Amino acid sequence: MVSPSSFRVCILNKTYLYRYLHELGDYEVSGHVLETALTACENRNSLLYADLRNTAGSRFYDLNRLGDCRKAWDEALAIRKSFLPPNSPGGEYMCKRPIHR
Numbered sequence: 001m002v003s004p005s006s007f008r009v010c011i012l013n014k015t016y017l018y019r020y021l022h023e024l025g026d027y028e029v030s031g032h033v034l035e036t037a038l039t040a041c042e043n044r045n046s047l048l049y050a051d052l053r054n055t056a057g058s059r060f061y062d063l064n065r066l067g068d069c070r071k072a073w074d075e076a077l078a079i080r081k082s083f084l085p086p087n088s089p090g091g092e093y094m095c096k097r098p099i100h101r
Contacts, residue, residue, distance in 0.1 A: 014040075015055060022059060034059060050079035 014037040021030035034056055041049045057072035 015052065018055065018059075022062070027059075027063060031059065045079055045082065047080065047083065050076045053079070 014033055018030045018033040018037070021033060034052070038049070038052050038056065041052060043049060053072045053076040057069045057076060060066070060069035060072060
């Protein structure tokens with residue numbers, strides 16, 4: 001069994017690899033790396049998963065897939081908001097980038 005901290009390091013390494021490949025312009029392979037990380041993250045309500053969805057949203061934004069971008073960022077925002085106490089100031093602005101519809 002893999003410890004939670006080792007698992008998190010593995011997922012973060014995949015995220016760094018994704019960003020490196022994405023910056024090189026290898027969008028296809030970087031997308032596969034990101035999808036692998038999303039699949040490996042079993043807890044769909046964790047901050048780690050929210051970070052991965054936020055990264056996916058950024059990728060979609062760069063590729064001008066704005067509908068997918070909005071969906072990914074809204075999901076990341078909902079997860080992050082669930083960790084905030086009620087009536088937390090600034091929560092509505094957390095993880096949100098403006099996308100014009």
